[in-house]
Amino acid sequence: MAQMTMIQAITNALHTELKNDENVLVFGEDVGQNGGVFRATEGLQEEFGEERVFDTPLAESGIIGLAVGMSTQNLRPVPEIQFFGFVFEAMDAVSGQAARMRYRSGGRWNAPMTIRSPFGGGVHTPELHADSLEGLMAQQPGLKVVIPSNPYDAKGLLIQSIRDNDPVIFLEHMKLYRSFREEVPEEEYTIDLGKANVKREGNDITFVAYGAMVHAALKAADELKEEGIEAEVIDLRTVAPVDIDTIIESVEKTNRAVVIQEAQKQAGIAASIVSEIQERSILHLEAPVLRVTAPDTVYPFSEAEEVWLPNHKDIVEKAKQSINF
Amino acid sequence: MSFKNPLEGIEEKFEMIQILDEDGQIVDEDNVPDLSDDDLVELMRRMVYTRVLDQRSIALNRQGRLGFYAPTAGQEASQLGSHFAMEKEDFLLPAYRDVPQLIFHGLPLYQAFLFSRGHYHGNQMPEDVNAVSPQIIIGAQITQAAGVAYGFKHNGKKNVALTYTGDGGASQGDFYEGVNFAGAYKAPAIFVVQNNQFAISVPVEKQSAAETIAQKAAAAGVPGYLVDGMDVLAVYKVVKEARDRAVNGEGPTLIETMTYRYGPHTMAGDDPTRYRTDDMDDKWEKRDPLVRFRKYLEGKDLWSEEKENEIVETAKEEIKEAIKKADKQDKQKVTDLISIMYDELPQNLEEQMEEYKEKESK
Ligand SMILES: Cc1ncc(C[n+]2csc(CCOP(=O)(O)OP(=O)(O)O)c2C)c(N)n1
Ligand SMILES: [Mg+2]
Numbered sequence: 095m096a097q098m099t100m101i102q103a104i105t106n107a108l109h110t111e112l113k114n115d116e117n118v119l120v121f122g123e124d125v126g127q128n129g130g131v132f133r134a135t136e137g138l139q140e141e142f143g144e145e146r147v148f149d150t151p152l153a154e155s156g157i158i159g160l161a162v163g164m165s166t167q168n169l170r171p172v173p174e175i176q177f178f179g180f181v182f183e184a185m186d187a188v189s190g191q192a193a194r195m196r197y198r199s200g201g202r203w204n205a206p207m208t209i210r211s212p213f214g215g216g217v218h219t220p221e222l223h224a225d226s227l228e229g230l231m232a233q234q235p236g237l238k239v240v241i242p243s244n245p246y247d248a249k250g251l252l253i254q255s256i257r258d259n260d261p262v263i264f265l266e267h268m269k270l271y272r273s274f275r276e277e278v279p280e281e282e283y284t285i286d287l288g289k290a291n292v293k294r295e296g297n298d299i300t301f302v303a304y305g306a307m308v309h310a311a312l313k314a315a316d317e318l319k320e321e322g323i324e325a326e327v328i329d330l331r332t333v334a335p336v337d338i339d340t341i342i343e344s345v346e347k348t349n350r351a352v353v354i355q356e357a358q359k360q361a362g363i364a365a366s367i368v369s370e371i372q373e374r375s376i377l378h379l380e381a382p383v384l385r386v387t388a389p390d391t392v393y394p395f396s397e398a399e400e401v402w403l404p405n406h407k408d409i410v411e412k413a414k415q416s417i418n419f
Numbered sequence: 420m421s422f423k424n425p426l427e428g429i430e431e432k433f434e435m436i437q438i439l440d441e442d443g444q445i446v447d448e449d450n451v452p453d454l455s456d457d458d459l460v461e462l463m464r465r466m467v468y469t470r471v472l473d474q475r476s477i478a479l480n481r482q483g484r485l486g487f488y489a490p491t492a493g494q495e496a497s498q499l500g501s502h503f504a505m506e507k508e509d510f511l512l513p514a515y516r517d518v519p520q521l522i523f524h525g526l527p528l529y530q531a532f533l534f535s536r537g538h539y540h541g542n543q544m545p546e547d548v549n550a551v552s553p554q555i556i557i558g559a560q561i562t563q564a565a566g567v568a569y570g571f572k573h574n575g576k577k578n579v580a581l582t583y584t585g586d587g588g589a590s591q592g593d594f595y596e597g598v599n600f601a602g603a604y605k606a607p608a609i610f611v612v613q614n615n616q617f618a619i620s621v622p623v624e625k626q627s628a629a630e631t632i633a634q635k636a637a638a639a640g641v642p643g644y645l646v647d648g649m650d651v652l653a654v655y656k657v658v659k660e661a662r663d664r665a666v667n668g669e670g671p672t673l674i675e676t677m678t679y680r681y682g683p684h685t686m687a688g689d690d691p692t693r694y695r696t697d698d699m700d701d702k703w704e705k706r707d708p709l710v711r712f713r714k715y716l717e718g719k720d721l722w723s724e725e726k727e728n729e730i731v732e733t734a735k736e737e738i739k740e741a742i743k744k745a746d747k748q749d750k751q752k753v754t755d756l757i758s759i760m761y762d763e764l765p766q767n768l769e770e771q772m773e774e775y776k777e778k779e780s781k
Binding site (some may be wrong): 152 | 590592619750751768779
């Protein structure tokens with residue numbers, strides 16, 4: 095076992111799969127000699143060669159289109175979009191093509207690619223670097239969307255994503271890259287896609303979160319404990335497909351829920367989870383299911399980030415609103 | 420093969436245009452642009468000012484007093500020589516490294532600093548500044564430039580759209596689309612590709628099999644020129660001619676300027692030693708745009724050390740004042756951002772406006 099940051103766990107997972115499967119290719123802007131702008135691919139070109147780990151010309155639609163084509167040649171591409179806001183450049187290749195490859199060929203072809211990309215707020219990036227666009231991705235049938243909240247999960251989920259035979263969008267929250275270390279086994283292991291993780295047990299209220307918001311939810315739970323309120327915290331790990339069973343089991347125990355996302359409120363993952371809960375468990379609910387989200391503006395210019403982003407205080411407030419309903 | 424390779428001889432068609440060599444000597448007498456002594460001095464003043472601004476911006480970034488910043492040293496001739504050919508009414512679509520052109524197009528310096536800090540007022544062009552704020556998405560400005568140019572033509576205005584991208588940017592689909600559209604409409608656009616040899620860490624050789632970026636214009640039926648981007652006279656001359664053609668209804672031009680950025684890609688953790696050598700840096704620094712233009716002006720008795728020092732001091736003073744003014748700007752609020760989302764606020768934002776007013780009053 096070793097102590098790793100999330101970025102190290104990601105490098106470790108890429109290394110594992112490059113070694114396990116010669117069809118795995120890692121490519122994108124600056125991922126070769128430079129090792130990626132966050133150093134996620136550090137040392138990989140040196141070890142596996144330029145044929146398997148390489149820089150691309152600067153064009154996101156080209157990068158993902160390339161991956162779609164490679165899929166027909168028995169390859170398993172792991173392209174990187176340097177920051178997820180740039181995925182707009184590649185929307186047709188991602189949603190119009192990769193996601194529909196299996197469907198439009200009646201199963202003759204598939205697109206077993208894993209698109210890795212940093213995203214997430216709080217690190218003062220310029221426009222279109224920090225946006226949470228997972229809702230947009232999750233709305234596209236054919237894609238899976240994975241968002242780890244910690245180093246251990248990042249490794250197991252990334253290996254599983256690469257092995258998955260359908261396209262996976264693997265989103266890495268920038269704030270979590272180096273914010274803490276934890277034990278991560280050197281040997282390989284996988285974590286199933288579509289399975290949530292109960293990070294903390296409690297009987298009074300359920301928090302459903304993913305990515306960096308898992309940590310805000312845990313912090314809120316700590317604060318509430320001092321007032322005698324026990325929150326259960328669910329880390330979704332995969333936002334498409336969502337692990338409804340785990341959520342429902344928890345909500346039917348606590349009878350209250352707050353769904354938390356860093357993204358804006360309109361449409362979105364949280365809205366869809368709220369619907370799922372009320373459709374299945376309305377008679378178990380003691381209060382409306384509430385959401386904690388960012389407001390419905392474009393992701394803010396960085397000076398306003400701190401106020402704009404949801405935080406643990408917002409979660410505590412909503413939890414109390416639910417409990418006092 | 421029995422057919423002639425159409426690429427044969429293409430290098431000769433896209434030879435690099437130079438007017439002033441590295442020693443400040445005129446090498447192409449016939450093409451020296453028609454600029455007054457005052458213009459020549461003003462060009463040099465802008466380059467010196469920009470070099471100082473670059474040094475100060477890097478220092479301010481390191482002190483945490485500026486945010487996002489993309490260094491400009493090495494690219495002054497490419498940036499300011501091209502912009503010098505513009506008229507005030509022409510429209511500028513810069514990329515993130517092209518803040519100097521915006522400043523000389525009229526953006527107050529304190530606003531450039533606010534842009535760096537991530538304050539929306541930094542993106543709010545004053546009424547008399549025909550420009551959009553620096554583009555972060557590589558290539559997006561290029562198709563938009565075709566649209567601005569279409570508008571000029573449609574409205575019968577004798578103006579041009581000037582846009583910038585880099586060697587990396589020339590790989591984007593948007594690049595080909597923008598140049599092709601402007602060509603198809605014979606729209607008055609000028610596309611400057613500043614080839615500073617790298618897109619972050621990726622060397623230009625890895626972007627394309629093409630020998631030059633300039634030749635990519637040929638596929639769109641648009642003239643393309645390769646220019647020494649560290650020779651301010653050559654850059655100015657080629658862009659000026661492109662502008663003349665554009666306002667004459669002869670359509671767009673693509674111009675590749677060969678240059679180099681001395682600094683890191685941005686101040687956000689890029690380490691150039693990972694992808695380039697000291698030798699390469701030295702080779703390019705020998706071609707420095709300020710050094711050679713200074714020599715040229717000194718030879719004409721138009722420049723002196725005192726004059727340069729004066730400009731440096733003025734620049735430092737103006738930078739200090741601009742930072743002070745930026746510091747005094749009201750903190751950006753979420754409610755400000757809500758209010759600029761739409762012409763009329765929809766119901767969800769009206770509600771959130773109240774919510775955030777309350778939050779902000781605490
Ligand atoms: C669509 C898009 N993809 C990727 C990036 C990240 N990025 C910012 S600058 C850059 C390199 C650009 O190189 P070049 O076009 O040569 O311009 P330079 O920075 O050298 O001036 C990259 C990859 C981006 N901002 N937008
Ligand atoms: Mg470049």
